[in-house]
Amino acid sequence: MLNKTAASGKGQFGDLTDDLLRHVLSFLPAADALQTCVLDTRWRDLWRRTTDLLLVFDETSFPSSGRFKQLVKLFIHLRGNSPLDKCKIVACVDDEEGCTYTNTMLLIKYALKCQVKELLLSVAVEDDDTVYDPIILDAPLISQHLKLLHLEQVNLKFSALNFSRCPVLEDLKMQRCGIDGRRISSKSLKRLCISDFCYFPEDFHVRIFAPGLISLQLDGFNGLTPSLEYMPFLEIAYVGLRDECYDFCRSNRQDCEFDDCGCHAYPVGEGVLLHGLSNAVNLELIVIATKLLELRDEL
Incomplete structure (x- = not known):
């Protein structure tokens, strides 16, 4: 042979x-x-x-x-x-x-x-x-074909968090990433996972604008908890809050006594998390004891 x-x-x-x-x-x-x-x-x-x-x-x-x-x-x-x-x-x-x-x-x-x-x-x-x-991304990605993006140990700066120039992007996963900007935005995104010790800023809440999202995992991060904008199609959400989330505000109101709290930028009564999660069909919210008071007034 x-x-x-x-x-x-x-x-x-x-x-x-x-x-x-x-x-x-x-x-x-x-x-x-x-x-x-x-x-x-x-x-x-x-x-x-x-x-x-x-x-x-x-x-x-x-x-x-x-x-x-x-x-x-x-x-x-x-x-x-x-x-x-x-x-x-x-x-x-x-x-x-x-x-x-x-x-x-x-x-x-x-x-x-x-x-x-x-x-x-x-x-x-x-x-x-x-x-x-870490790898540093400081410019937006531009693609008419990109559907899935997985980033591990990447620092995203400002405009790199704007995925509007990737109109068919559906899956975004971040692990051990630094998020250095005020807003993560994508109209096409359906699945978002931020996990494994990602870093959010400590002086303001990053806003997540993804109105088409159907699945969200937000777990194991440091810094201020991100603010979720309205997600009408959200079906599944897993959110884990631990001591590493540096939220000071317990009322999320503009008269908050902590000057460094990011809630001052948002209208009265708009919850940091629960407003965006209100339509979730299947919600798993893991909160340690010291975080319960921070969510009480949102409810």
Whole structure:
């Protein structure tokens, strides 16, 4: 059998379909998948047309930022703008020159240019528990095709929290993210998850404007509890409040005695949380004892 296969020139994978080979390539980091180009012309074309990409750029694979920069340019040049269904970018941004950060942003823009539908962005985790700086998004994402966005250890600044230029975005998940802006907004969003020690500001309530939301998970965050605007289609909501939520106000009224409380910016009687959750069909609200008084007057 081996002699027959070798004589045919097909190799071990010669009988597999192109779709199956592309599926196999989707599990390989881009640096490894790129090396299949040297096998033959068939593999080169397969790599270019794969619709799932895993882009892992860490210090283990690329000890120098210059090497990372070279690969990014080569990768984009060889692959072109072939459409993407899913793209996962894992990078570290701890280099002094900011090269890794610059090229990470270049890859994000490239994925959006390839009409990616699912984009996952996170920071690399090393075996020695090295903690890298978070990726910073300081400009809005622009895409007519992006449906799912998963961010892990990403700091979002001001305009990056406005998803109005992603009109078909339906799923947004944030984990260990910093939220540095006054409003998260998206008319198309249906599912929102903010969990695993995300950081909200301590001097004002971030407003969440997502009128089409049907599912909400808000749990395990630091800072002031966000203010939820009216969500008429909300079906399922899970909200967990702990001591890390730095809310001072117990009445949510403009005559609050705490000058730092974000409730001063909102009309009298508008609840920080419960106003937005009022239409939820299935609501799970987890509140520790010290938080009960803060919600009492909202009820």
